[in-house]
Amino acid sequence: MAVILAALAGAALGLTAPGAAVELKPLGTGFVNLIKMMISPIIFCTLVLGIGSVRKAAKVGRVGGLALGYFVVMSFFALAVGLLVGNILHPGGGLHVTDALKDAGHAQAADAPTEGVDFVLGIIPATLVSAFTEGKVLQTLLVALLVGFALQAMGPVGEPVLRGVGHLQKLVFRVLSMIMWAAPVGAFGAIAAVVGSAGVDALKALATIMLGFYLTCLIFVVVILGLVLRVFAGMNLLHLLRYLAREFLLIVSTSSSESALPRLIAKMEHLGVGRPVVGITVPTGYSFNLDGTMIYLTMASLFIADVMEQPLALGQQVSLLLFMMVASKGAAGVSGSGMAVLASGLQSHRPDLVDGVGLIVGIDRFMSEARAVTNFAGNAVATVLIGTWTGEFDRGRAQRVFAGELPFDESTPVDDDAAVAPAQPAAGGGPAKEPAVV
Template sequence: MAAARRDRTHFLYIAVVIAVALGILVGFAAPGVAVELKPIGTGFVSLITMMISPIIFCTIVLGVGSVRKAAKVGAVGGLALGYFLVMSTVALAIGLVVGNILHPGDGLHLTESTKGVGAAQAEGASSSTTDFLLGIIPKTMVSAFTEGSVLQTLLIALLAGFALQAMGKAGEPVLRGIGHIQRLVFRILAMIMWAAPIGAFGAMAAVVGETGLDALKSLAVIMIGFYVTCALFVFIVLGTLLRLFTGVNLFLLLKYLAREFLLILSTSSSESALPRLIAKMEHLGVSRPVVGIVVPTGYSFNLDGTAIYLTMASLFIADGMDQPLALGEQISLLVFMIIASKGAAGVTGAGLATLAGGLQSHRPELVDGVGLIVGIDRFMSEARALTNFAGNAVATMLVGTWTKEIDKERVNQVLAGQLPFDEKTLLDDGHGGSPEDAEADADRSREQDAPGAQAGEKTQAGV
């Protein structure tokens, strides 16, 4: 029975690959028709996005609420934020070096048709750090879910988790109830995933139809340079850190997350894979509190791909308009952009708005140059999303290792294919708690599954 389920999901992702290829073909063959298919891709991403807030809420509340000491949660969060800051700086530095070596904007000229694009994009960017910080606080507890803000949901979930932790045994019935809700939400997500081929077809056809081959040819240097830079960052920087601190081979981790990377590639949004990353990292053996804190926080603060993009795109525009940035200007502009981009991760087009907003505040005369890059931003968005996703997966492994909240034996078994991920429920009961809480988690899992826990028993049987 389990093998049959795995086979079906395997065919699902083969269908996604075929759908992407068909979308590219339709985009080139009939651009006008392809552009009209855009709502299909947008609809699929919206279906995934609507599940993010409840999944983050359930995951964090269950993780924080089941931890005995609040200090542990604070330690995980502090360590994660420190790591995010360091890696963003490294990504910025790499982007600066490559951008100054390539000078990809040399020889381009701004046309009248591209001048209005930058101002329009700048209007969508955050105006200040204060606005960003105040935006974390929702208008009501319920609006955190309805407005779809990851950071607002994170705040409410942390408050609820700490409150349940303080309630002790009195909060256990609530935790069990949230556990059941989490099962329901992940089951709905598994159902939505069967629409992935349709969404991938619509999204890819639309972007190819809108962009066309000419734009890709004329801007190939910046595209190729950006993709190569992101690949170097992932395989050299992240791969080295992962090997040194966890002993895990990066290629094995990327293979384990292959379906999520395919989903991101077809939708151009790392947010579409956020719920699956939470489920898969728990299944891999990282404790539930670490996953619940690091993954949602990383989606707003660990933007390695976005940092590289903002660096290279700024240099590209400045060179293309024959107004190169001095080193001091490069650093101050990009530090501002990293702050302004918080909370915009995973959303297609958010990087372009942040780029335009940063230029507007520092070098207004360069805003019109955003039009030079808008034609290929969607393709660069895919590289940003893939890099951000890889960075958050590695960050979760590293923080889990540093806080000793990871089951290394289980990691090896999962990456070796001995404990396959349950694509039907997207849950792995009994392996999401910290080592000191493993017994309590197992008891809670048995209580939840008492009436008929066939799926949970099968998972446990494979351990």
């Protein structure tokens, strides 16, 4: 409730006193930076505990393989939905780029994430601890994987270390719960700044692309993700979305799905998904399962082509978007990365369209909210599905959670009861879960 009131107050201030509202941007930036500060240690602890508590390495490989395969398939679905809606709406018709905006596209292309060999080498940190100090998500994933498998190979000797990591995870989540008290302040500053800088008049001419993008994301989440979740997990998507309502509000307020990553990890474990599945699927999904970003890249490309009066043929659309799908995997956690990937892809395939990226700059902040929400929903659904396919999802517990019989403790993301619970048989005849090693 405090975040809702703060967001409304920020929007009102942005409309009535835009000059003062823009000056409040550091409040939103500071809050998101506080959350990002916690992401590397949370991912490390979660992944190490997830892998270290599994008896066989082959099981970890199976979870990771299923997750990556699912991510690729859903990326193609997201691209297809974006292409379909974009070609129907033609959102850029009637607009023209001005000279004042042309340089913005080239600037974004220069900031694009690295690709190919440089991207692979960039996953390797300079030292074992530099991944934490530099805040690189993929580097943290690599270090956590190595440490997790090493502890797994050590057997009983490594259990004291695992218990230590478990205590460290509790400490990290306690710190996070303290930071979350600043969420209303961050939401107020972020909303006030964006409304004050963009203004109402500036958004009217670009309403088509924004509304089209929001509609496309809604179709993807409700129809595609809802159908997949119903068919493969027998679960109602609305129940899952309602369970994660606070996290969605936080994402909309901060325009960053990273702000809700730690709580997604805790809530998925509380829902009944096994710790190894959560520890592998959620952090990996934040780097490789970017459904909202795929839709954004699709519609923005078609929008710019229409604005520049150089529409893309179907073959050009497909090749450009496949390139962007690969390039976007290295953009996770980079502020403004969606626009940078967009500019980079256009520069490599159609340099004559890069000037049009300047038109997206003014509304990217608003589009990033739908992008982040869609990415978050996709990762939540993916975690439940991977847990179902690997027999690591307690459907009976999930039903009790949805019914309110096992409420999540909102005062702290640490699920102490689940951490020490003995092995229980999964509902629905699934295999018994291994006890969490904490």
